[in-house]
Amino acid sequence: MKKKSFKITDTYILLIILVVLVAFFSLVNRQFIAYNNISTMLKNMVLTGVLALGLTPLMIARGLDISFGNSISLTSVIMAVLYTVFGLNLWLTLLIGILVAALIGFINGLLIEKFNLIPIILTLGTMAILQALALVTANTFTQTYSILMLTDQLYYFSTRTFLKIPLPLYVLIVLIFIFWFVLTKTKFGRTIYLIGANPKVAYLCGVKVKKVKILLYIFMGFITGIGGVLSVALTGVGASYQGAKLVLPTLSAVLLGGISLMGGSGSALGTLIGVLIVTVIFNGLSVLNVPSYYIQLFQGIALILIVAAYEIRNKKIQII
Amino acid sequence: MNDQKRNDFLNAINPFNKNSMTPTLLIVYALMILIFSLINPLFISLANIKSIVANLTISGIMAVGLTTVILTGNFDISVGSILGVSAIVCAKLYNIGDTYIPLPVVILAGIAVGAAIGAINGFLVTVVGINSIITTLGTLAVFRGLAYLYGTETAQIYYKPYVFMGRGYVFKHVPLTLIYFIVILVLMYVVLRFTKFGRNVYQVGANLQAARLAGVSIKKTTFYTFIISGITAGIGGILLSSQLSFAQGVFGLGYEFKILAICVLGGISLAGGRGTLVGIIVATFILGSISNGLALSKVPIEWRDAFEGIILIIAIMVDSIRISRRALLRA
Numbered sequence: 001m002k003k004k005s006f007k008i009t010d011t012y013i014l015l016i017i018l019v020v021l022v023a024f025f026s027l028v029n030r031q032f033i034a035y036n037n038i039s040t041m042l043k044n045m046v047l048t049g050v051l052a053l054g055l056t057p058l059m060i061a062r063g064l065d066i067s068f069g070n071s072i073s074l075t076s077v078i079m080a081v082l083y084t085v086f087g088l089n090l091w092l093t094l095l096i097g098i099l100v101a102a103l104i105g106f107i108n109g110l111l112i113e114k115f116n117l118i119p120i121i122l123t124l125g126t127m128a129i130l131q132a133l134a135l136v137t138a139n140t141f142t143q144t145y146s147i148l149m150l151t152d153q154l155y156y157f158s159t160r161t162f163l164k165i166p167l168p169l170y171v172l173i174v175l176i177f178i179f180w181f182v183l184t185k186t187k188f189g190r191t192i193y194l195i196g197a198n199p200k201v202a203y204l205c206g207v208k209v210k211k212v213k214i215l216l217y218i219f220m221g222f223i224t225g226i227g228g229v230l231s232v233a234l235t236g237v238g239a240s241y242q243g244a245k246l247v248l249p250t251l252s253a254v255l256l257g258g259i260s261l262m263g264g265s266g267s268a269l270g271t272l273i274g275v276l277i278v279t280v281i282f283n284g285l286s287v288l289n290v291p292s293y294y295i296q297l298f299q300g301i302a303l304i305l306i307v308a309a310y311e312i313r314n315k316k317i318q319i320i
Numbered sequence: 321m322n323d324q325k326r327n328d329f330l331n332a333i334n335p336f337n338k339n340s341m342t343p344t345l346l347i348v349y350a351l352m353i354l355i356f357s358l359i360n361p362l363f364i365s366l367a368n369i370k371s372i373v374a375n376l377t378i379s380g381i382m383a384v385g386l387t388t389v390i391l392t393g394n395f396d397i398s399v400g401s402i403l404g405v406s407a408i409v410c411a412k413l414y415n416i417g418d419t420y421i422p423l424p425v426v427i428l429a430g431i432a433v434g435a436a437i438g439a440i441n442g443f444l445v446t447v448v449g450i451n452s453i454i455t456t457l458g459t460l461a462v463f464r465g466l467a468y469l470y471g472t473e474t475a476q477i478y479y480k481p482y483v484f485m486g487r488g489y490v491f492k493h494v495p496l497t498l499i500y501f502i503v504i505l506v507l508m509y510v511v512l513r514f515t516k517f518g519r520n521v522y523q524v525g526a527n528l529q530a531a532r533l534a535g536v537s538i539k540k541t542t543f544y545t546f547i548i549s550g551i552t553a554g555i556g557g558i559l560l561s562s563q564l565s566f567a568q569g570v571f572g573l574g575y576e577f578k579i580l581a582i583c584v585l586g587g588i589s590l591a592g593g594r595g596t597l598v599g600i601i602v603a604t605f606i607l608g609s610i611s612n613g614l615a616l617s618k619v620p621i622e623w624r625d626a627f628e629g630i631i632l633i634i635a636i637m638v639d640s641i642r643i644s645r646r647a648l649l650r651a
Contacts, residue, residue, distance in 0.1 A: 120453050125632040293472075
């Protein structure tokens, strides 16, 4: 009984932080709570949110992927090239983009699990390769590094609202529901937590640990592909160097949401709150006209502070 | 008994024992030189070899520092950002109005910046207890941001002796930087091989529990390795700004792949506790020659990072196969 109430306070603390931050920024600058700013902010949140959700089950199962940012760069460039240079059908283009990203996830997962590699080091390597592929693809086909990809359908999707809520946000809402359902209500979800809590026990229980983890990597790739589609839809550009900026905010959001690097803990809702807080902080900073160099600085500091806070708290629990 | 001891010692310093990657690396390097020089004979011209050697020593020096961190089972991926900050600090010191700052002070400042950032990393990893990769991912962003902030405009360096430090040659053909590299390498080799601190570094990486039981101060040892890595990255910043005679915020961007690749390729196991600096020399030459060779073979510049990524991946796969083979042998 007592344990349960403790868990609830953890989420509450994050919620309180969120409310305080919103109150602070809206007091400093009235623009912050204007409908326009909130809707832009939420639209910008979609990309981080989707990626953070994809990372959630992966990191619960002790996996990690930091190449997703560059994977987004590559897929958005591929989609833009296929659409504008080769004149392919839009839906086919988007499908190919998502499949390419899923394939990248599969390769990551296969290498990590078959060779027992450290996930972050391998994906550091794939990061460099994907970035180069994105730059080369963009440069060979169009001689530029960011390719315009303007379509009526994607423009409609990214600018219209339904019930005053921007359409892209519905993608996030649907995904949050799916992830929450799978992680809490299904056997597969429990398996993921089991792998994260203790891979050896999971293996002895008859769980095909490697297969499940490769599946999660493919799934992360698939989500990254959706992220690529969203990024093209929101910006109208297949940019070969934009994706890499997504890694730090997403990782901070996921860790803030209560996912431990040791695996086994975290939830879809926690991740959502983490994403909200990170988005509010960075949007708030840009509303306050903080230069972008400072924002990168804050991202790093935020990441360290978040993990440090959790680490210190964990130590206290151990001592008690 | 005495024979055994002597054999162990000879094995330890012999780069050609059966556990070493060095012979394989030498063959790879020979093949690489052959291919690149067949594509473009300029590759083996004296001028080009001189420029390759002068360039690669910076990453070599940083790899020596990073090696100590990896030997304890940790990572430091902020080295590129440390290089950027230290380069900018040194260049800015030459741009403060009319004040003249003597050369040793500037060098010390660059090294101190590296050591300070290394100490921050070490503090976060050992005292606060954060995973080293996440810590240095954070500090990577923080110090890259700082470097951009203070390096928005190029800081020129006109002071001749400072520039000579990185560009100079002794005996006409030997770059000064090569001598720094060799000195630092030999120094660290001796420290790792023959001092108590060096033993502790290996012990902490090989078996944390045993190290603790043996009374090794794990936190202190780890903390010092981060400072060493910071110092070597600081030296890298000094040398890079002196070679180019200016500094910018982008200095060292993406170095983390290269340096990490050198270490893993040189046989420093990511599991910690295994590997010597001997392999680092060959690995440094391989990675240092690749970008030059690719440029001379007219490969587009975008591919350069990709090759470093590919080498990193191949190296960690080989490392992982070696780890699992050792585990099998032990069982």
